[in-house]
C-alpha cells in the first residue's frame with residue numbers, strides 16, 4: 536500500500552469513528568508521525584495534502600524538517616514534538632516546531648519560555664499526562680501540573696500558549712486498560728478546564744495506529760499515526 540492509499544484509508548476510518556461516537560465530522564485532526572522515516576517519504580505525504588507531522592527526536596527532526604520547509608515554501612507545514620524533550624534540546628526544538636506536545640515537567644516551561652523569547656516566537660504546548668501503568672512519560676504529580684497551569688494562567692510565560700493535553704496509552708492488548716487511560720485524560724482535562732477557565736485546554740492528543748478508534752470514542756481531537764501511514768519503522772537505520 537502506498538502512503539497515499541494509507542492516508543485515505545486512515546481518514547476514512549477517522550470519519551467512521553467520529554460518526555460512530557456521535558462526534559462532529561472533522562473534529563479529529565490527523566498527525567502523521569514520521570520518526571525514522573525519510574525526507575522523501577514525508578514529502579510524499581505532503582504531496583498528498585498531509586501538512587501536520589510529529590517527530591520525537593530533535594536532531595532527526597531538525598535535519599528533515601529544515602529541508603522540508605525549504606522544499607515547500609508555499610505550504611503551511613506544521614511539526615509537533617511528541618517525544619521526551621531534554622532541556623538542552625529545547626533551543627533547537629522551538630525553532631522547528633509549532634507545538635511541543637511532550638511538556639512533562641515545570642522546568643521545561645521555563646526553558647521553552649527562555650528560548651522562545653530569544654527568537655520572539657509564541658509556541659503552542661500540550662501537557663503530557665501519565666495515564667497508563669506501563670508508559671513512563673508525562674506529569675505524574677498533579678501538584679506540579681497545577682503549578683504549571685497556574686503559571687500559564689497568570690501570564691508569566693508570554694511566549695507559551697497551552698492548548699490542552701497529550702497521553703500515550705499503555706502498550707497492551709487489553710482494550711479496557713487502553714480505554715481507561717483515555718478516559719483518565721478526558722476527565723482530568725474536563726476538571727482542569729473548569730479550574731483554569733481563562734485558558735483554552737480543548738486539545739486532547741490521544742490515539743496511535745493501534746488504538747485511535749478507541750481514542751476518538753473517548754474524545755480525542757488529535758490522533759498521532761505513524762505505522763499505519765508510513766509502514767514499519769526501521770530502527771536499525773539510524
Ligand SMILES: *Cc1c(COP(=O)(O)O)cnc(C)c1O
Pocket residue numbers: 568570591617618703742743744745759760761762763
Ligand atoms: C511513535 C509515536 C506515535 C505513532 O505510533 P504508531 O503506533 O506508529 O502509530 C504516536 N505518539 C507518540 C508519542 C509516538 O512516539
